[in-house]
Amino acid sequence: MPAGLSPSIAVTLFVPLxxxxxxxxVSYDSGSPPRRISAPLLVAQGREDPLVGPDAGAGWAHxxxxxxxxxxxxxxxxxxxxxxxxxxETLRPFLARGRGYPSGWSSPxxxxx
Numbered sequence: 001m002p003a004g005l006s007p008s009i010a011v012t013l014f015v016p017l018x019x020x021x022x023x024x025x026v027s028y029d030s031g032s033p034p035r036r037i038s039a040p041l042l043v044a045q046g047r048e049d050p051l052v053g054p055d056a057g058a059g060w061a062h063x064x065x066x067x068x069x070x071x072x073x074x075x076x077x078x079x080x081x082x083x084x085x086x087x088x089e090t091l092r093p094f095l096a097r098g099r100g101y102p103s104g105w106s107s108p109x110x111x112x113x
Contacts, residue, residue, distance in 0.1 A: 049075075
């Protein structure tokens with residue numbers, strides 16, 4: 001568990017993600033056509049992941065009609081949970097783009113009340 005993260009918060013945040021990941025793995029049918037979403041994808045992939053090959057992240061591109069960005073990090077399959085700060089920094093520009101923040105902003109501009 002990442003330092004500074006309480007077990008109750010970790011369970012609330014991560015257990016549903018891990019369950020969904022495993023449920024999708026078990027129910028995956030390679031014979032059915034892929035369902036493509038209309039949102040961009042950000043794939044976080046561990047460089048030392050024994051469960052998937054080094055090019056596996058790029059395979060997610062067929063799941064979206066938009067761009068698919070693969071970001072590699074040190075560690076194994078679930079090690080991104082040990083790097084919550086790094087994950088937040090990786091997500092920040094993608095989330096900002098989705099909210100339509102002005103170019104160059106990584107968060108909403110300050111607005112007067």
